[in-house]
Amino acid sequence: MTARGTPSRFLQSVLHNGVGRYVCQLKRISLVFSKKGQGSVGVRDFIEEGVVDFAKNNPGTVVYISPQSCGIPKIVAEYLNGKVQEETLTNKTSQQITELITKLSNQSGLDIIRIRKPFHTDSPSIQGQWHPFTNRTPSIDPVGPQAK
Amino acid sequence: MSSYSRSAQQWATFARSWFLIDARLQPPGKIATMCSVRLQGKHKPIYHPLSDIGDHVVVMNTKHIAFSGNKWEQKVYSSHTGYPGGFKQLTAAQMHKKDTTAVLPEDILKNLTEELPQPREIPRKLSEYTQEERNAFPMLWTPPEDFRMK
Numbered sequence: 001m002t003a004r005g006t007p008s009r010f011l012q013s014v015l016h017n018g019v020g021r022y023v024c025q026l027k028r029i030s031l032v033f034s035k036k037g038q039g040s041v042g043v044r045d046f047i048e049e050g051v052v053d054f055a056k057n058n059p060g061t062v063v064y065i066s067p068q069s070c071g072i073p074k075i076v077a078e079y080l081n082g083k084v085q086e087e088t089l090t091n092k093t094s095q096q097i098t099e100l101i102t103k104l105s106n107q108s109g110l111d112i113i114r115i116r117k118p119f120h121t122d123s124p125s126i127q128g129q130w131h132p133f134t135n136r137t138p139s140i141d142p143v144g145p146q147a148k
Numbered sequence: 149m150s151s152y153s154r155s156a157q158q159w160a161t162f163a164r165s166w167f168l169i170d171a172r173l174q175p176p177g178k179i180a181t182m183c184s185v186r187l188q189g190k191h192k193p194i195y196h197p198l199s200d201i202g203d204h205v206v207v208m209n210t211k212h213i214a215f216s217g218n219k220w221e222q223k224v225y226s227s228h229t230g231y232p233g234g235f236k237q238l239t240a241a242q243m244h245k246k247d248t249t250a251v252l253p254e255d256i257l258k259n260l261t262e263e264l265p266q267p268r269e270i271p272r273k274l275s276e277y278t279q280e281e282r283n284a285f286p287m288l289w290t291p292p293e294d295f296r297m298k
Contacts, residue, residue, distance in 0.1 A: 130193050131160040136262065143168055143260040145208060 008114040014081050017108065023060065025080050025108040029101065030064040033073035039090035040073040046094040054098075058105055075101070079109025161194060165203045166256065169264040172209040175216055178267035179207065186264075205264075206256060210247075214268075215240060 017023055031047065033040040047065060055063045073089045075097075085104065089097055128134075152160065167186055171179050182205075185191055189201035215223065223240040238246075274282075291297075 129157055129161055131157075132163055132165050132192075132261070143263045144257045 003114055008116050011115050011120040014108050024058055026061045026077060026105045027080050028062045028078040030076040032066050032068055032070055034070050035067045042092045042094050042097055043073045043089050046097040050098050054101055077104045081109040083109035165261045166259045167205045167262050167264055168260045169207050170209050171207050172212040173214045173270045174266050174268050176213050
């Protein structure tokens, strides 16, 4: 679809994150996998090796591991502004899952749609935005033929 | 002005002004360029061809507009209606006679924000000079009392 048909948003951060302290926007990560399934091999490897390091490196994120009898393993990421993102992990290697999970932890919960401008400022004008009376010499005399 | 809310600042920046220009004894071409600049919005730093930011211009005393040279007799306004035999040509004098303007209505008078300076300096008539200025004007020679000019 065209840019006009798809939704778009302006560049922003959730509650000016980063101006003061930086708060990791990823709230919760749930790994759903099966103990015996073929597609969950990578997930199981990741749980053996990488997940504990990830949890230690991101103290603000809660990690849930839930083995279920499911056809497709997936990862559910929940963010502080309420966004829920699901990714499937069938036949992914442990390396790919590590990359995916770091990507999810670096995201904020804002929608992944077209960003209209790659810049944003809260103070667009320093000297004051122009208005019709900026450079007009002030005068008290009335304007018009009655002044003549 | 920076303490204004965003909507108020937007309203102030994109406001449309009303200008007044007195066309008495002025060349119409210069008046027209001044008007066109302001009607397009080119006098504003926020100009963009796609945005509607032109201002209004009220031109008064157009009856006393002043062409220079012999343009009143020589300048021709031509137009064609599209139909055969529809080529019309009018000299500037005839064109001027056709158009008459009325008194400025009150609501427009109240809305005017600025009067534009006239492009041409109006020369003064002899009766408008003071006696001191007339005496102080340099003269090449003074004719004697009984001098008669042919």
